[in-house]
Amino acid sequence: MKEVEQYYRVLGLEIGASLEEINQAYRDLAFIWHPDRLPKDNERLLAKAVAKLQEINHAREQLKSSQPRQTHQTSPTYKSKEANSSTTTQTKPYTPPRHHYPPRNYSRHYHTHRRPYSAKSSYSQTSSSQRPYYRDLTGADLQGANLKEKDLSGRKLIQANLSYADLSDSFLHKINLENANLFRANLFRANLLQANLRQANLQEVNLVGADLSGADLSGADLTGAKVGAGNRIMVKLTGAILKGVILPDGTIHS
Numbered sequence: 001m002k003e004v005e006q007y008y009r010v011l012g013l014e015i016g017a018s019l020e021e022i023n024q025a026y027r028d029l030a031f032i033w034h035p036d037r038l039p040k041d042n043e044r045l046l047a048k049a050v051a052k053l054q055e056i057n058h059a060r061e062q063l064k065s066s067q068p069r070q071t072h073q074t075s076p077t078y079k080s081k082e083a084n085s086s087t088t089t090q091t092k093p094y095t096p097p098r099h100h101y102p103p104r105n106y107s108r109h110y111h112t113h114r115r116p117y118s119a120k121s122s123y124s125q126t127s128s129s130q131r132p133y134y135r136d137l138t139g140a141d142l143q144g145a146n147l148k149e150k151d152l153s154g155r156k157l158i159q160a161n162l163s164y165a166d167l168s169d170s171f172l173h174k175i176n177l178e179n180a181n182l183f184r185a186n187l188f189r190a191n192l193l194q195a196n197l198r199q200a201n202l203q204e205v206n207l208v209g210a211d212l213s214g215a216d217l218s219g220a221d222l223t224g225a226k227v228g229a230g231n232r233i234m235v236k237l238t239g240a241i242l243k244g245v246i247l248p249d250g251t252i253h254s
Contacts, residue, residue: 003062004062004063004066006059007058007059007060007062007063008059008063010055010056010059011025011026011029011056011059011060011063012025012029013025019064019067022060022063022064022067023060026056026057026059026060027149029052029056030053030056030057030171031171031191033049033052033053033056034049034053034171034173035049035050035053036153036173036174036193036194037193136156137155137156137157137160138156138157138158138159138160139158139159139160140157140160140161141160141161142157142160142161142162142165143161143162143163143164143165144163144164144165145162145165145166146165146166147165147166147167147170148166148167148168148169148170149168149169149170149171150167150170150171151170151171152170152171152172152175153171153172153173153174153175154173154174154175155175155176156176157175157176157177157180158176158177158178158179158180159178159179159180159181160177160180160181161180161181162177162180162181162182162185163181163182163183163184163185163201164183164184164185165182165185165186166185166186167185167186167187167190168186168187168188168189168190168206169188169189169190170187170190170191171191172190172191172192172193172195173191173192173193173194173195174193174194174195174196175192175195175196176195176196177195177196177197177200178196178197178198178199178200179198179199179200180197180200180201181200181201182200182201182202182205183201183202183203183204183205184203184204184205185202185205185206186205186206187205187206187207187210188206188207188208188209188210189208189209189210190207190210190211191210191211192210192211192212192215193211193212193213193214193215194213194214194215195212195215195216196215196216197212197215197216197217197220198216198217198218198219198220199218199219199220200217200220200221201220201221202217202220202221202222202225203221203222203223203224203225204223204224204225204226205222205225205226206225206226207222207225207226207227207235208226208227208228208229208234208235209234209235210235210236211235211236212235212236212237212240213236213237213238213239213240214238214239214240215237215240215241216240216241217240217241217242217245218241218242218243218244218245219243219244219245220245220246221245221246222245222246222247222248223246223247223248223250224248225248226248227248
């Protein structure tokens, strides 16, 4: 029982939190500690992030396996991040996790227990173990798919049809969407760090709150795209490549 309590503490949750709260807490922490959000030249911080991802992933898996079987039966509408179905379902309004325990001193934990290893190689191993469902989706027809909050980071969706798809709050780090069709897709608060969007059709997409830092948008068409309110741009474009991009007003970025 003490081990289970420890797993709740790792995720910052109160004992007895629901499966939905466990998954939400995991997604929040995974987003914060994702190595793509950290400086590439800081190996100490990258290694710490890898260790943290391993810890929260292990905690989530242990808590999921300890959940009563009826939990899964009484909540059929919940769609976890690993779900492959794109069927739209009706879900209950999101209730924030019941945070109870104070954050652990991860810095002390890391320096006490870490073993020497390469941050880059360790992250590579962690990513492959966490996302065994990775596959090539080049040319896939995902029109109107419900991919909200899904982790598609690193996926290959060249020339895929994602028109009208819901990708809000999704994790799309380093995704390859070259020549993909995202007409009227919902990318609200989507994380597209270092994504490949070359020649992509982004006409009339909702990009409000999206993070396109380091993304390659060369030749992409953003005609009519929603990028903010009034004159305020609400899309993060730090380090993004915008050569030849057709802007929302129809002008071409030089």
